[in-house]
Amino acid sequence: MPEPDTTVHDVVIVGAGPAGLTAGLYASRGRLDTVILERNMAGGQIALTELVENYPGFPEGISGFDLSEKMKEQAKEFGADLREIQAVTGLERDPEAGCWTVITDQGPVRARSVILAPGREPRRSGIPGEAEFIGRGVSWCATCDGALYRGRTVAVVGGGDAAVEEGMFLTKFADKVYLVHRRDELRAQPIAQERCFANDKFELVWDSVPRRIDGDQMVEALEVENVKTGEMRSLPVNGVFMYIGQIPNTDWLKGVVELDESGYIVTDQLLRTSQAGVYACGDAHLNQLKQIVIATGEGALAAVQTEKYLDELACALPGAENAAGGSAAASA
Numbered sequence: 001m002p003e004p005d006t007t008v009h010d011v012v013i014v015g016a017g018p019a020g021l022t023a024g025l026y027a028s029r030g031r032l033d034t035v036i037l038e039r040n041m042a043g044g045q046i047a048l049t050e051l052v053e054n055y056p057g058f059p060e061g062i063s064g065f066d067l068s069e070k071m072k073e074q075a076k077e078f079g080a081d082l083r084e085i086q087a088v089t090g091l092e093r094d095p096e097a098g099c100w101t102v103i104t105d106q107g108p109v110r111a112r113s114v115i116l117a118p119g120r121e122p123r124r125s126g127i128p129g130e131a132e133f134i135g136r137g138v139s140w141c142a143t144c145d146g147a148l149y150r151g152r153t154v155a156v157v158g159g160g161d162a163a164v165e166e167g168m169f170l171t172k173f174a175d176k177v178y179l180v181h182r183r184d185e186l187r188a189q190p191i192a193q194e195r196c197f198a199n200d201k202f203e204l205v206w207d208s209v210p211r212r213i214d215g216d217q218m219v220e221a222l223e224v225e226n227v228k229t230g231e232m233r234s235l236p237v238n239g240v241f242m243y244i245g246q247i248p249n250t251d252w253l254k255g256v257v258e259l260d261e262s263g264y265i266v267t268d269q270l271l272r273t274s275q276a277g278v279y280a281c282g283d284a285h286l287n288q289l290k291q292i293v294i295a296t297g298e299g300a301l302a303a304v305q306t307e308k309y310l311d312e313l314a315c316a317l318p319g320a321e322n323a324a325g326g327s328a329a330a331s332a
């Protein structure tokens with residue numbers, strides 16, 4: 001455990017994906033005393049993406065890891081204090097000190113404002129064998145584990161951008177990639193679909209859901225059920241990659257800021273949450289499009305709004321503090 005941090009910072013940013021890092025860049029350039037909390041130095045989901053092709057400025061594409069590292073470097077360059085933690089467990093208001101406390105496994109971090117950018121994590125299917133074979137054939141990260149499947153057969157479950165793009169990446173190594181999707185058309189963007197349909201290594205398994213993962217020491221088969229016919233089929237695979245969507249990392253915020261029924265953080269257009277001085281951005285925020293470019297834009301806006309909030313606090317007479325943020329989400 002590091003020495004206790006007794007400073008009340010200007011802003012603490014929870015999450016170091018594109019949203020959190022961009023918020024950190026803008027806040028530190030705005031000369032705010034800025035702390036960014038990063039779980040496991042992971043850099044968010046983007047760091048696990050093999051190739052990012054739709055972030056402007058990189059016509060050849062850029063690896064998600066490299067883009068994440070550049071964003072970190074840029075935020076640090078302007079003074080953001082990037083700290084590694086394992087977990088964030090709570091957010092508490094200290095009315096007497098007029099600040100917020102983010103509770104982490106590395107101790108509390110206090111600040112006059114908070115930007116929430118905790119991102120999302122892969123949804124689990126819950127089928128038998130999924131938990132048992134983690135690290136022995138079940139994975140959520142083609143970028144991390146793909147090379148283990150050179151010359152082998154894998155199944156990718158899902159029909160969204162992640163499933164199709166990561167499945168495409170796996171065709172670099174695997175001889176065959178089953179794409180198991182519960183409907184008969186993909187959700188992924190047309191350009192990704194075109195590439196998938198043109199790749200001989202893919203076999204599309206339509207209208208099918210995974211039911212069980214089998215094996216002895218390692219994964220040997222994925223049992224799938226055709227939802228239209230009820231027919232069961234055993235796919236002989238060495239690996240199963242699950243890309244059936246994401247869930248926001250917001251359990252620790254329940255009862256503190258307003259969340260929607262799926263756990264996404266509700267804000268108004270200025271990214272104010274239901275608590276004064278707390279802003280939200282990125283994939284865990286309730287918005288229409290989960291893209292890096294949106295996350296970075298939201299990060300910038302959240303930081304600029306935070307600066308304004310702190311300026312207003314500094315100018316306000318005692319007792320006027322709560323008027324600065326108000327219950328914005330409720331009035332959105």
Ligand code: NAP
Nearest residue numbers: 054158159160161162163182183187209243244245246290
């Ligand atoms: P997603 O778009 O929500 O797709 C999840 C897929 O899994 C869908 O095809 C869904 O089927 C299927 N699915 C959901 N629950 C299932 C279950 N219980 N059993 C079987 N299948 C299930 O998730 P994602 O692909 O992780 O993408 C998340 C977001 O990130 C999206 O907004 C996506 O556009 C974005 N993203 C963008 C890029 C890019 O721009 N290059 C890359 C990756 C991700 P249905 O289609 O039937 O609902």
